[in-house]
Amino acid sequence: xxxxxxxxxxxxxxxxFSAGVGSASSQANATSVSRSTLSVGQSxxxxxxxxGKGRALYGFTRDRRGGxxxxxxxxxxxxxxxxxxxxxxxxxxxxxxxxxxxxxKNGRLQVTYNGxxxxxxxxxxxxxxxxxxxxxxxxxxxxxxxxxxRLVR
Numbered sequence: 487x488x489x490x491x492x493x494x495x496x497x498x499x500x501x502x503f504s505a506g507v508g509s510a511s512s513q514a515n516a517t518s519v520s521r522s523t524l525s526v527g528q529s530x531x532x533x534x535x536x537x538g539k540g541r542a543l544y545g546f547t548r549d550r551r552g553g554x555x556x557x558x559x560x561x562x563x564x565x566x567x568x569x570x571x572x573x574x575x576x577x578x579x580x581x582x583x584x585x586x587x588x589x590x591k592n593g594r595l596q597v598t599y600n601g602x603x604x605x606x607x608x609x610x611x612x613x614x615x616x617x618x619x620x621x622x623x624x625x626x627x628x629x630x631x632x633x634x635x636r637l638v639r
Contacts, residue, residue, distance in 0.1 A: 544618070549602065
């Protein structure tokens with residue numbers, strides 16, 4: 487019985503140590519990825535933009551390139567705004583000169599790419615998840631954005 491208990495303690499300690507090492511490694515990777523404001527990743531729509539944590543970013547055809555957002559109220563609840571937080575940084579494949587901001591009605595800055603205000607889709611909850619591409623809602627079409635700054639049809 488003592489041998490069985492000692493074995494269980496050793497297995498539990500090993501599992502705890504291994505989980506801790508994996509977590510530290512995962513946290514380090516997440517930190518280095520999230521330093522970029524925008525990154526490029528492969529998707530079924532080709533290479534598209536993601537935020538620094540891997541969440542897909544969308545443009546809205548009702549917005550005008552270089553203009554202010556036209557998505558407020560229910561629209562902004564379904565398609566949350568990608569707000570500026572800190573310094574805007576381009577990841578690999580992203581053109582820094584295409585990153586900008588536009589001021590919203592409340593004064594907060596929304597991140598833009600090639601002039602297009604950027605949004606998330608509320609039900610894209612996993613990294614690299616794109617569930618609402620080419621969908622017509624709130625008076626326009628929602629499309630992922632290419633590294634060249636074009637909306638992908």
